[in-house]
Amino acid sequence: MRFLPRKKRALLSAVGLVVTVVIMVIPLGPLPPLSNLLSPSSGVWHAHVPQYATGVQYLNLTQNGSTGSVVIYTETDGFIGIASDRNWSLYYEQGFQEAKYRLAQLEFLKLASLGDLSSLVGKSALSTDNFVRQIQDLQVAWQEYRGLPRNSYTYRALSEFVMGINSYISSLNSANYPLLFKLLDYTPTPWNVTDVFAVQQLFLWENSAGGMDPIYFNYALQKMNATVVRALYPAYPAGIQHPIVPYSLNPSVYSEKGNMGNLSLYTPSYNYTSNVTVSSSAIIGNYSKMSGESIPALGGPLVGALNINYFPFRDFGSNNWAVNGVRTCNSSALIANDPHLTTSVPSIWMGFQLVSPGQNVVGVTFPGFPGVILGHNQDVGWGATNGQVQQTYFYAEKTSASRPYQYYMNGTWHHFQVTNESVPVSGGNPESLTVERAANGVVLYTSPASIAMDWTGLYPTDEIQFFLMIDRVHTVNQFRQNLTQHFKVAIQNWAVADSSGNIGIFPFGNYPVIEKGNPRGILPGTGQYNWVGFIPQKYLPYLYNPSNGFVFSSNQITVSSNYPYYVGWDYESGFRADESYTVLNSSSHFDLTRMQQLQLNVHDFSTGVFVPPLLKSLRNAGLAGSSLYANLATWNGNFTLNSTVASFYYSWLYQYLQDVFNPYMQKYGINQSEGLHSHAFYVELESTYHGPLVEDLMNWTMNHPDTAWFNNPVTGAARNASTLMVQSFRETWDYMNRTYGKLSSAWDWGNVHKRELSSFFSVNALNTTELPSAGDSNTLDASYGNVSNFGPSWRMTVNMSNPLAGMGIYPGGISENPLSQYYDNNFAPWNNGVYYLLIPYNLNTLPAQFLYLYRSGVTP
């Protein structure tokens, strides 16, 4: 066979070459060009894993004629110690280290905070971006930035921190970008101080309790009459409650007149004038994405596989407590904290010990934040749980088609403050967005009515300053002062202990006050229902060295029922709080070991409430002869790995809840698009017991087992607690047999219930393997859902008489790179209840600087 003639060969080979090159250089759908993607020197074949070698590194940083000596000590537990003789070089290095190990996470957080996710992942992120822009994250961040004195400690710390981030970014070439950047063809951009404030705003939003609940609950207020609302949704839950600040321990904050007497918490203050079903469901459907009640999948890139956890800071529940000498039987005060956030890889936390003149603090911080947010220094230890205080109020603005961009308030027409935004969208044209802001909030929806949301986070505050300042405090009272001055939004229950044996808990912040109406639903926007201020500081609930010797919180109700101000009603079921209260109140001689045992407690308090009446009902129904009955009767209520009855109880309670309340949802036409499964209408067990209905169930079962509220509201069939418990028992028995076979070890809780660390970017391929897990959503060692991916995202216990022996752990590892051995190396130890020394003071390898302020004569 002859070789082709020259001309023909030239033509054909040129065509072949061009075709090959074209295939290589054009983007293939969501993927970048193959020439980039497969490039041996910079594409997927070239992996850059920032080396995390344990040990010590010394370096000098010079800036504007100042030289900072820096010592970096890295540990296998993922904690990075940074000691410097200059404050500026400390924060610079912290920024550098955060970028080094978490660059992709930082960039995703920044884009999410700026409302720019669509520019990366396409149109599917548009609703999230729009919402972030509607709540004016960036504008508020700019206001906070402008309000920060340039000579302040905070400004300097933030400036240095972002310089450190940028220094790392500029040190990279595209070949060394994280894999996700290569797949998305993304180039990281330099950070500035406002970006940090924007990330702070995202954190504040996601930790502001209440969220969109009033939008949902207005539906119940309109559909149900006041008697039903009062029975199903009491403003103050009946049953067992252990408030964080009960009247008995601090009556002084209960002495004001308050506003509770003026509010109408069982009737709507605003009704849609059009068809209620259509209108409210339209709004709710639209807001479900924004509120985080359902997280949409991003369909765009990588055949739908790549996503982002839109709500990375979202707090699902947490525990903290502190005990003093009354409970330790000596002069020591101890603190424990485990915030329940998504347990992801990479973790939402990074662990640091930060040492510089005047401070030696160790604990965790969010990527994108300088300093330490939760932790301890040589004098004070602190932890936080979500305060569950309502900081979002909704208003239906009065508008007119003849008066565009205006709203009616206090007798006159006002112009909305209008901002026109252009949202860049990857693979498409920019989308325009008009944001309207009234005096009582930002308009989130314009049809069928203009609904505005007022949120305490719409106004500039300086929580980051608080985070930096508390790293340096010496007493509980100094902590409290900083809290009073700087922490206003996303109210947390801050439990604090100091080395002098003092303890306290301070759910401080801006609690909005209105004079009338129902803040549980939508309020008229005409002015009379606007905020008139915040609860005065001296009436904010708190405890300082209470007589019982402990403070505690697990997202339960903040105050007793006679507290004069409305503070919200979005609380946890209280089972975790009940458990910790029971143990703390009945124990003494607390030490670090007992604190850890309590943190790892897997006893479900609800079993003590429901199992006895269940057993009685089974006996009455002639079902006492079964082996399952015998197991239930002898069960201690612990959700251990080998408990078969735990699996049954878990499913049974879910079934019981559904059997009681689903008919109500059916009767009032509450379906998925109308908020079913949201807080007020929570009839699920898969993820949590959150919501008021399970509290009703507890109260009715314990105190009113024959109440008519057990009757089926649809059919009118008479029911009571006993008949329903037996019915749900039978249903659960069938379900368990269908799902797991006959009663055997297949029913073991460890076979039914697992934990995993899910990808921060919602890429399933990057999840960890599942591990059998003890605990459930009601236990202090909380593990929500059958395959749990949220729970104690950080555990810390410290005896402030010996803070060097403080211990902690966060699941996952320091590295965001799945190819690193430090990606998930702490997952199994964390799941097994292991704690690490936060400051490895017993190791000869620890440089002396890290014992500054603990040992005399040591300088940073």
Next chain:
Amino acid sequence: MRTVLRIIQLLQIPVALLLSAFADWMLIAVSAVVIGYFAGGNRRESLLVGAYSTIGVILTIVISDQSIGFSQAALFTEIAGIPGGYLLPLILTVTLSFLLGLFAYLLGSSFYFGKKRESEVEEVKEPVN
């Protein structure tokens, strides 16, 4: 003469290695064009130069890799929902580098400066091994 030409063609291996390691791997087409221009060739030699290009590229991956690049390629396919680990990226990389070398060499050889040799070469039968 033939040995010299073979050596020239073999140069595509280190050149492809260097280009893909330190520059843009698509430049292996340029080197293949140049080699084709100077070496001329037949069908078998074209295939060989395509293979040399591939060898150079794969050597770059293997040398710089220490197995972590293959792991990352496998991770990429997992993220994208493509089965087979790093096989698809590897097949694509091999195929594209081969095609670049092959077509570019053919193109270069079409303009071979030594007309005489090409006609000779065209008449040479495939060697029997």
